[in-house]
Amino acid sequence: MKFALIAFAIFSVASASAVKDHQKDHPIGKIIGMLEELKVKSQTQQEEEAVLHQKFQYWCKTTTKELTTEITKGKEKIEVLEDTIEAKTKEIEKLTADLELLEKQIEENGAASAKADKIREEEADTYKQADADFAETLDAIQQCIDALESTKGDVDSLLAQKSVKKVLNLASMLVSDKEQVVISSFLQEMQQPKKPKAKVYSFKSQGVIELLKKLLEKFETDKLETTKAETNAINAYNMAKQAREEALAAFEKSKKEKEEIKGEAEKAKTEAEDDLSSTKDDLAANEKSLEDVTQECELEADDYAKRSSAREGEITAIGMAIKILAKVGGVRAPES
Numbered sequence: 001m002k003f004a005l006i007a008f009a010i011f012s013v014a015s016a017s018a019v020k021d022h023q024k025d026h027p028i029g030k031i032i033g034m035l036e037e038l039k040v041k042s043q044t045q046q047e048e049e050a051v052l053h054q055k056f057q058y059w060c061k062t063t064t065k066e067l068t069t070e071i072t073k074g075k076e077k078i079e080v081l082e083d084t085i086e087a088k089t090k091e092i093e094k095l096t097a098d099l100e101l102l103e104k105q106i107e108e109n110g111a112a113s114a115k116a117d118k119i120r121e122e123e124a125d126t127y128k129q130a131d132a133d134f135a136e137t138l139d140a141i142q143q144c145i146d147a148l149e150s151t152k153g154d155v156d157s158l159l160a161q162k163s164v165k166k167v168l169n170l171a172s173m174l175v176s177d178k179e180q181v182v183i184s185s186f187l188q189e190m191q192q193p194k195k196p197k198a199k200v201y202s203f204k205s206q207g208v209i210e211l212l213k214k215l216l217e218k219f220e221t222d223k224l225e226t227t228k229a230e231t232n233a234i235n236a237y238n239m240a241k242q243a244r245e246e247a248l249a250a251f252e253k254s255k256k257e258k259e260e261i262k263g264e265a266e267k268a269k270t271e272a273e274d275d276l277s278s279t280k281d282d283l284a285a286n287e288k289s290l291e292d293v294t295q296e297c298e299l300e301a302d303d304y305a306k307r308s309s310a311r312e313g314e315i316t317a318i319g320m321a322i323k324i325l326a327k328v329g330g331v332r333a334p335e336s
Helices: 002-020 028-151 155-159 162-172 177-191 198-329
Strands: none
């Protein structure tokens, strides 16, 4: 159609020129020159469009490659960040459980220390009371021995000392049955209205003195054993206390370290979550850009193909027109 229009226009101009001025030499030559210039101009424009298209295609290729690379990197980074977040989440959960256990251990350690302190206080009070009782008893027994040794058969003097009778009654509950008989007999004689004979009484009192000395030795031994038991209890308490203090120090040190590690893990998780969000946004933007670039490049390529086809048809039509005019006018057509 384009070729027919150009040809019709050329023939019209040529016929008019031929009728109007037969004296001019080859009037159609000017028209052929104009068409040749138009053809050159079209070819130049075609070449320029080809260069521009080539540059645009290079930009498409480069931009697509860059965007594809960034998208690949973004997806890989997202995968790494998601793994990091998952790992940090599990680490935080474990550290939280460890800290809860340490809190419980610290609490139990404190309760054990308080209980041990209370028991030690009660044991110390018991020991003090027992030691005081031992001291009082030993003193009473010694006074009784001194009284028996100093009276030399003076029953009235012994009866005047109430502590003697009290000690003898106590002694009678702590000695053997045979020794109880001796003490009981001695107490009965002390309480008789008539004074016994001094020699007999002195003999019996001597036996009682020996019994009291044995009893005194027994109480001294018991007192010493009680003191040893208290010393051992104090040592055991101090050792257990030191062990609890060391355990507490270890618990608190571990707690502090785990709290610091947990804090770092929480910070790393937060940073990874923020980075993940930003990376996802960048990925979405790059994917959208790639889609737009791909669409734009495909559209430009399609448009260029259409323009190139039209331009080729136009150049071909001009070339045919030049040949036809040259043949009709008897003018030699210029070589392409």
